[in-house]
Amino acid sequence: MKKLSLLDKLLFFVNSLLATLLILSYLTYFISPNSISLISIISLSVPFLILINLIFAIYWLIKLKKQFLLSLFVLLIGFPYLTKFYNISEKKILLESDTKIMSYNVRMFNKYKNIKEEGVDKKIIDFITNKQPDILCLQEYSNDKKSILKFPYRYTFSKKKSIFGQAIYTRYKILNKGSLNFSSPTNNNAIFVDILKGKDTIRIYNVHLQSLQINPQKEELTKENGEKLRKRVEKAFKIQANQIELLKLHMAKSNLKTIICGDFNNNAFSWAYHQLKENKNDAFEEAGKGFGKTYDFPFPFRIDFILTDESFPVNNFKTYPVKYSDHNPIMARISFNNN
Structure with missing residues (x-):
């Protein structure tokens, strides 16, 4: 953190908060709203949290700062979630019998x-x-x-x-x-x-x-x-x-x-x-x-x-x-x- 500017220190603080929130959001998959209703609301923000953490990872990587590892680590933990958010290619098998x-x-x-x-x-x-x-x-x-x-x-x-x-x-x-x-x-x-x-x-x-x-x-x-x-x-x-x-x-x-x-x-x-x-x-x-x-x-x-x-x-x-x-x-x- 010593080599970070004041602005980057502030950005990394925000990055840390949003990375933590993304990790917590992974738990919403397994917790019923009847148990903890508030945590269910976090699930609505998961697409945004994935995108913003990806942006942070790219930002730190461009600046050649090791802080990119935080968001990268969090994204890798939730990798199965990424295919729910975005698919790269379409499967095209078009059969008459479909x-x-x-x-x-x-x-x-x-x-x-x-x-x-x-x-x-x-x-x-x-x-x-x-x-x-x-x-x-x-x-x-x-x-x-x-x-x-x-x-x-x-x-x-x-x-x-x-x-x-x-x-x-x-x-x-x-x-x-x-x-x-x-x-x-x-x-x-x-x-x-x-x-x-x-x-x-x-x-x-x-x-x-x-x-x-x-x-x-x-x-x-x-x-x-x-x-x-x-x-x-x-x-x-x-x-x-x-x-x-x-x-x-x-x-x-x-x-x-x-x-x-x-x-x-x-x-x-x-x-x-x-x-x-x-x-x-x-x-x-x-x-x-x-x-x-x-x-x-x-x-x-x-x-x-x-x-x-x-x-x-x-x-x-x-x-x-x-x-x-x-x-x-x-x-x-x-x-x-x-x-």
Whole structure:
């Protein structure tokens, strides 16, 4: 530290704090919000912490200072996290026999004109039709569109008095279906269908976990509302934890191979994601490219997922940057042929 300027000493102090925070953030993967709710909030900052520590490592390396080892060490500890944040190359195996699975939070097809342009609902329908998914999971679904999407089988569900629901459309016969009916106070939910693919029965979950209720365009992050915002986020994380426990109990009662799609309202560094990914592959990690940003936020924020049974090869994954909702649609190409 003796050879550092006053400015560099200050920067290294900040670097040390952020490196420590990144190490602590790795623990959020394993700690339930019902145990320590505050630490769960740190998981939201993991992408930023990774990026800023990378910048610090590069900064010190350019200056030929050994201080670069601090951030480098912290990044190496969390190396498995890096593929959740960014993928260098896309896997491109496009087979005629692939099953295409799409997940999309459509924000009620722009029913309340959040996007100030005409025909957004039609653009969403046209986009889905053009991509021709075999299985389609929609969150924040509006029932008045169910006759427009042309699939031979569908299951739609909305809670009583809820302004939105969920839908699963499929080209495969539905043998069984149901809703998990997340308890109040929430309009969010999880539904499922058991589909017949060849001789196999596969369960598809469409999950929409509790929203954090943060609007990045309208939220004023001032000292006055900071505490209120923290309590709101902590409460949402606890509700998510209870929803996940219910979902895991439901999955444990079935021996079917399972795919989980949906809007988790949480990122890939959270306890929520870690619980749902157990014995699953993240289709983005397996075959996607880039940051995989799925939510309209200034920083790359991936909160929509397709998690597949480990026995199902993921041949391709796409995130589509279309501006018809506050979420981007995602689609995976999955092979069932070997099962």
